Amino acid sequence: MTISPAQARDQWVAREAEAEAMIPLIGKLNRENHVVVSIYGRSLINKSVIQILKAHRFARQIDTVELNPSDSLKVLNSLQGLNLGVCSIDIAALWHAFEKSDSADLEAWLREELAEVIDGKGKNEQAPQDVVLYGFGRIGRLLARILLERSSGSELNLRAVVVRKNSDVDLFKRASLLRRDSVHGAFKGTIRVDEENNIIIANGTPIQFIYASDPADIDYTAYGINDAIIVDNTGRWRDAESLGQHLKSKGVKRALLTAPGKGMKNIVCGVNDDTIEDSDLVVSAASCTTNAITPVLKVLDDAYTVEHGHVETVHSFTNDQNLIDNFHKGDRRGRSAALNMVITETGAAKAVSKALPQLEGKLTGNAIRVPTPDVSMAILNLQLEKLPADKDELNTLLREASLTSKLRRQIDYTDSNEVVSTDFVGSRAAGVVDGLATIVTPKNVLLYVWYDNEFGYSCQVIRVLESMAGRTTPTFPRAES
Template identity: 70%
Template sequence: MLQTKDSCLDTWMGQEALAEAMIPVIGRLYRENNVVTTIHGRTLVNKSTMDILKAHRFARRISKDELRPEETAPLLETLLRLEPGSAAIDIALLSQKFKAEGDGATLEEFLRAELAEVVGKRGGDDRSSTDVVLYGFGRIGRLLARLLIEKAGGGQGLRLRAVVVRRGSDNDLTKRASLLRRDSVHGPFRGTIRVDEDANTITANGVQIQVIYSDNPATIDYTAYGIHNALVVDNTGRWRDAEGLSQHLQSKGVARVLLTAPGKGPVKNIVHGINHGSIEETDRIVSAASCTTNAITPVLKAINDKFGVIHGHVETVHSFTNDQNLIDNFHNGDRRGRSAALNMVITETGAATAVAKALPELQGKLTGSSIRVPTPDVSLAILNLSLENGTTKDAVNNFLREMSLRSDLRRQIDYVDSPEVVSTDFVGSRRTGVVDGLATIANGKNLVLYVWYDNEFGYSCQVVRVMEEMAGMKRPSFPATDVVEEAMSVLAALA
């Protein structure tokens, strides 16, 4: 039925009002109960009214029908009354399940039975919090700080306690805070920041961060700041092997170390979603690999599992980074001394080789190279693959679209088929790689895929996921099996 202009606006305003009413409920569930609410994996925590409505609209890509706030608003209110303990709850899937399997039960009766494991356990979260220290406060360090502050909730889980830097100037603390507050690529910090020069602290949205000045990772007494059994995240890239990174373990108060760069030697290179299950409690030093490795490995695994990869070449069109020169000047690396702002610069990448550390079945099957280009963020990986089993453009695109929506890799892989998207559209993407379906080329057993990735923010999201694994920060998920079962049935149908 065609709506009039006035009725369309009235409907929209009603949905706005419902979404606005959801915000404090979502916030209370998160802060008081440590419950993360999502819509098909898209978090609702700390989202605006428009973000919440867009998440409801997104649901049509999975269930064919747009999720209605009229359905989810009472569901959230009922959840809050049930006082659940720590959990990850997908309200879209719960709503679907209630409509399909409610069998005449009230919404409260259904939710009480479905969430029986956590109902009434508010405040009973038995997960101990983990102190986090960021060693280095550059591009990745500051984005990790933003993410950790965003996820602070009621104080459980990962707790950002300190950053370690070398003093750069007399007003160093103010400058560090300013860089956290303002970012030319990712925009302003969402919240408030206060600086205490006497205590050397930055307080962001209530999270007090101790700033420690040191240039020796082995001599810091973190316990003097009340920091114990900390996870140190080394963002400097200065040390990449176990010997160098183990210096952190010599400092008092440090339990484990995570490197935000490819590790060398026996250091485990972890790509979350692929091999995070290999992290053991005895692992004291772990690497989160590189941004490009994280971007391409999930897509490569999906393609290899489905079609088989004989061999391939990975070409990355990569935004320039801090290790290049703004204008021509001496640089130890080949070509990197030439102006990053004026040139495309051919350089090497270890990402193709590094994929095999997370995905051993591709050992020796990939080569790679990179072109640095004059953009500050968002890169593009071009995967030129020879397959064991032939496919078509539509078949591979449908498969990857379903992987992005329903599979265990949906936190890593995204999919887009708009004819108008360009690199800046992917700034802030929380997925590690976004397949550009319209650019896909498939000719029998030859396949070319184009994968966009925010090499800063998307990678930082992966780092936080690895941090959560290392800290044992896992919430029970509800509904427990629906996503996996639905994914397997859909993907089987595509086989």
């Protein structure tokens, strides 16, 4: 139906008003009940009117129709009186589940659907888990951003950052790097520096900066930090014995490595995080590429059984490479990262078996570093025991996995014929399947998976951190098996 310019304008203004009405409801649920509200994985916490409307528009990629803000507002208003306990709620998926039900009473249906968290406010809540970031590079600062954006409703409490002091203005430099990022944009919030006490106050959260070069020398209890989980994002130590230095510090309970680790469990959240036990004092969150491909491989292996495959990663350059040609201990990495495609090795394919043991010895891998600062792609060339009938069958399987399975936080899906790498900057998924690029032949399948090797990986690290801390929360509607 054609509408006039005036009608289109009136419709937009009405939707703006509905989005404005949502903001205090979303904020109150997050602040008072620790409830995170999202639309198909896109968090609505601290979002503007336009960002909320864009999230509603995005829903058409999933449901073929745009989510009506008035429907979301009905759900949010109904949630206010339920006295909810800690949880995550996808209002788009929840609304469409209600539409498919036989119920005509939204509040009554919600009471049944959310029964396990209704009247749960303040019940069984644990004290926030103290978290310390050891290192403040690319991953460290993104971890800080993620923790800070959700601080009002989070059970993870960022208490401190440990770095080496590089200059007399080190703290101001660190604050500036947190405030501004050439890839991920400006920090969403306010930052102040308390130079006298070596503290950066971000969004009201005081973060103690501790200057040290040896983990075992730090007494965290002197800063009021107890039973902390140390997130080591330096890449300096990668085996259990070396990383165990953190456990010698007063106030430390466990350590998490943001790189592949030896002698410890390598965890890909969504795949094998249920194997983390209290006795696992040192844990690895594996690599960005392993996190990107393992959830997709699990879906394929469950459905078709992977017999053999090769993973080729087209990976953005990293800080390990040289900007201009110079000596480097690694092969080829001494050549200018900004000017060259560089073939290098990757252990990601072999590391998959640490999360999916049934794929041991079935995958090979290689990597090409390219002159882009962020967002990479994994190309999976797989031989399967049982081949899908066609491309549509395979894409439908992966699309459904991204919407309703237990891996929906890890796997995203797109079938746009215009997307390029920068469109995935800030993606919170471990990997995004590019459906239009999927190829199915009589002998094999090829899948193309985008991933933000910085931010998407950091989101996975946070999820592992939640599992280690025992702070995972129920998500509604419940995922299918």
